[in-house]
Amino acid sequence: MSDLYAEVILPLPLHDAFTYQVPGHLESDIAEGKRVVVQFGQKKLYSALVTALSSKKPENIDVKKIYEVLDEQPVVLSKNIKLWRWIAKYYCCTLGDVFKAALPGGLKLESKSKVFAVDDGTEAELTEKEQLLLQQIGSENSTVDELQKKLRNDFSYPVLKSLFKKNCIQIEEKINARYKPKTETFVKLHPEIENKKILNNKLNDLQRAKKQQALLLHFCEKINAFKKDVLLSVSKKELLDGTGFTPAILKELVKKKLVIQFQKQVSRIEEETENSQVSINLLNKHQEKALTEIQASFEKKQVTLIHGITASGKTEIYIHLIDEILKSGKQALYLVPEIALTTQIVRRLKNVFGKKVGIYHSKLSSQERVEIWDKVLQFQTKPENGYQVILGARSAIFMPFSKLGLVIVDEEHENSFKQFDPAPRYNARDMAVILGLQNNAKVLLGSATPSFETYYNAVNGKYGLVNLKKRHTNVELPETLVADVKKAYKRRQMHSVLSPELYELMQGAAEKNEQSILFQNRRGYSPFVECFTCGWIPKCKNCDVSLTYHKYKKRLTCHYCGYSQQMPDSCDNCGSNEIKTRGFGTEKIEDELKPLFPNASLARMDLDTARSKTALEKIIQNLESRKTDILIGTQMVTKGLDFEHVSVVGILNADNLLNFPDFRAHERAFQLILQVSGRAGRKNNRGKVVIQTSQPEHPLLNLIISQDYTSVFKAQMEERKLFRYPPFFRLIKIVVKHKNQQTVDRAAIQLKQFLEKNNKLILLGPEYPLVSRIQLWYQKEIWIKFDKSLHLDNTKDFIIDCVSKTKHLPDNSNCVINIDVDPM
Template sequence: MFNRPLDSAYTYLFDGSAEEAEGRRVIATLGRQKLTGYVIECSPEPPPSLKSDITLKQIERIVDPQPVFDSELIGMARWMAKSYICSLGEALSAMIPGGKRDKELAPALPGEDEGLRQEPISLSDEQEHAVQQILSAPRGQYYLYGITGSGKTEVFLQAAEATLKEGRGIIYLVPEISLTHQVVQVIRSRFGEQSAVLHSSLTQSQRIAQWRRILSGEARLVIGARSAIFAPLPDIGLIILDEEHESSYKSGTTPRYHARQLALYRGGVHGARVVMGSATPSVEAWHHMNKGTLRRLDLTRRLSGGAVPEIRVVNVKGSDSSLGSELREGIRATLKEGKQVILFLNRRGFGYFYHCRSCGADFSCTRCSVSLTFHKSKQKLVCHHCGYQRPVPQVCPECGSLELGYSGFGTEKVAQDVEELVPSARVLRLDTDSTRKKGVLEKGIADFRQGKIDILLGTQMVAKGLNFPGVSLVGIILADSSLHLPDFRSYEKTFSLITQVAGRAGRYSPDGRVILQTLNPAHHIIRQAAGMDLEGFYRRELDSRRELGFPPFSRIIRILVRGREPGRVWEYARRIHSGVQETMEGLNLDSWEILGPSESPIPRLNNNYRVHMLILSSRLGPLQQMLPRLLSSMKKDYSLYTEVDVDPQSML
């Protein structure tokens, strides 16, 4: 099999034995290209379906001295190919270590999560009960639902320790590399050479080395981000999915798999325990807890002396400043007490909308249908989607006016406002723009934890997973930034983000405060997040989705067609729509609906026009069988690209 959207396996000649080739990567010629292929089967005779007049090519060389996948991983790849509508070769490529990245393993980030210790610690009654329930049977599906700072990680680690004593393996998934680094050091200390790390910042040779340690049985606990779910452990007893709600568990490229679904699949194959955890479960997970499909285990109190912080909602409608009066006073008072502040805004740059104040003309990306963001430090207008940049104009090209300026604000503007408010404060901004250089993020977090920084300002990278004892005040600069995105998950994402950011305050002391600035103080999401009303949020959100027929009451397949010529994109999308409609009506299924085709919320991206459609159904099986046949039967237009995304996490 090759990493190509090709359904067929290819037959090649090999002079050696099956033991030398099966389960290995090889170099072989396909057409005029030399490609890496995956040997899934060896036979002394050619397959009966092979035509007699075909001359077989030789495998050029074997890449791996030992196998890198076995029959179980091939079985999982077949399941992925069927579930996510891709080829077996594409599925195997996602599983096997490889890629072109060549970065050194980044150092561990400071900031231990939830009171992590190098040695096991005494558990609270709630933690002890959770561990006992997880270990009460050799298999099962559990959800550890606990507020931030309630000790979820220690429960995971002690369950892992018990599983190792049973002689079984563990896969420990975390959503992002920054979180991985925080836990890795503790796991290495506790489990020594029994542990292995898999993530995308390892070089290819480092990944292969870790892969071989796992295959050989030397490493029986694997920790890593999304792709660690493919670790070739022979006998898995426990799979942990920390921060289950995070969208980074969903792959953004083919195959567009979700690690949560693969965890449940592998758990079923191995008869393992699958344990998920979060302070803000996904709406789907909450629904399954209510149904009893996931067994809910609660952690209700913080263990380090902290209390759930008070959240103050402040209306900043009509304000010109990024810092309202209450937040300004809060920052001054917190610094006077010798405590630290975290300020969060999920928007980088200085101003996100640059325009002419005379005629209203704005400045959009020439390649994408989005406005350019003003970056004052660079004196550039930048597209945050494709990277296009242009100098800041001095004259309006439409009316010749000199009255040009920006609206809105990003982290760069907030940093300027903070420095003007408290000139003596040590302020650090952490976002994609400020952390491009290697080591900046790690050093910044270390400095903040050690008290060398007074105010930490940033985007999502400062919002979750990090634990700082000195933080007393968290300021959410604008809670509305994701509230009105054209995505049915926008309320869920906003609620989760506010709750997670608020959880950074007062984790070690009862005086934590959160000031939540908003343009919509009466919005139910803002009120529910401020009141920590998780039960109310999930109840209302589930009622809304039930009425609309959205997940978890259906499954979605999103089909997106993109290309340089809008006419051809629309024509091909309409052909797919007609094919789906005709085929599904022929199957006589009641529980399905197709929405679109319509412009994607971002209609043009990097000079590609984008049209999408959504297929909703309570049963995906018929769709997963029908779509590959339909798409392969259609006359190809090689100027277009078609993306098929099962259970999409974003509609943009």
């Protein structure tokens, strides 16, 4: 009987770690950070993660045994687990939630996971057990449960894992989101051709088929047949491209049993052929000064903010800092708000650092994420094989770095760094700071419009602060004009959705062969449709929102749950056929601009046109190569894009941004307008920006025109101090959800009553948010404000206790209550 016990965490929303006994035959294999197979509950098996080992048996508990150890090497480092524990505690979620969010899907196994075979044609050497398991999986999908029942004692998790590593199987985590491996056709010699003599005979047999003979010779040269450094196969594309040989000739060689064609799974991760192709650009004197100041700041502070105006060349400074870290043998993490929009940064980093760069984000397949995860781990033992730089979206914060030296958070003000659902509801920018502290790595936050919380920390000395106030090419910041659309509509001067000022500038840009960008933060054709007879507006059946009209689909769609219906011919309320569209989205703007600019090439950048990464890259490439003259887009166009020939930017409806009911509305309006303005005149001439509004006298607009960040910051700080908002007070949002409205009302009031027992908490609500029902779930919010002097952990423990008491009251067991710390 073994005296070794393992504390494990499961990928389930459970606060506790669980203790299992380690059987004697597994003692030498088990280690912290490895995955093990355990039974949890009556029947279900999970891959759990070992967080600690002990010889002390838990008292008064019947301890189950670990089934198997899945890994030869740990997949998670102890410093990762330390960060996970911090996240669970700070963001009031379970360690299981963090485990589920952190680990790539391919590393999480449970008995309901589906397994299916992949014929990649590599004829990998398989053991007897592997062959047996692969035969059992066969062509039909099986769950791990089903395989266990069929194979009984012959079933083994390590064998399953080994087949996964050899690309013989795929593990599908979600039944409704099956991963399709990327395959390519490869060609290899027929197994009957065992030596050079047989090959020569076969070549002689092809004397009358000269093309087939030539192709076979070309193929043998490609694979270096029967030589020491032999390649077993070559891709069909590589074999035929640019040769004049056709697939039909290859087909004849297959028929004659000279070669075999097979499908092979290929990695979607593009590898560079060389370590470095392009030298690092020299910095101008302003960038040099900023770099020196950052280095000096890092001597004293762990975290530094670089406040650099748009087009000041912050990316080049980042590259110089990464280069320094790489030379010291350490790793760097470069976080960006949305990976799909960073084609230009990806290209630049890969050009400079080549194979050292890996890209990690949630749109990669399960297999790819596991591959990248492994390569980051490999850096600890085999630096030449591992990734030294990771460029990623917020999920990259969980990567298993062993020698982290630098974390860069670009566009640190962006909302995309915040995870909204499911738990953990973390902010990757704040996590980057903790990650830096735990790894003794330097953290650089960068933005032209820093979040007010970050800037407050910088001006108060918590972070270092470096300013970069000159554009890279010394081009002036764009000239900003405010267009009064209220007045223009009255005088009938509008050109569809364009004010006369914006229309004239766009006409001028078109004449000079320059480009324009229009920003409208609504996709679709129009935000809603309305009956002009009775005022009826079609609403979503699952959510309390009006349906958005998409003309290209001729459907009304809900942007919250995806519900859609045909555009009605008549009013459901009064029968009138006077159904008209109201307002305008990006699709309508594109439609309206075609007759105004008949010779211009128009494109849209929104969720409808850029659903795939390749579609988005094409939109960006077309603008870069000047195939697109006018780009219409949502917030996507504001995020760090760099286009040389854009001279005009139009914000079509600033009122939506200025009047949004949120204490951060002015901060976000300033950031968004300034960021989109920064796309104009980045390289050659000064750009022009037109802000269309019906409130030209709004005080924020003058500060936007003068790009006076400091004045906006000071004004907002006074308001926030007066009304007790961050950064002076802490903020926690609690959302109560249930499909029955009365249950939500009752549970929210009960929760507030528990919270009121702590008179140091300021409570707002419970109130319904702007959208009170989403996907049939009613929701109410309670916002909690409390002074920073209050003990944070004790306050959170009190809040968690109140939530627990509420859920245990009669009829509340089915209530969902989410805690969001530092909500955005």
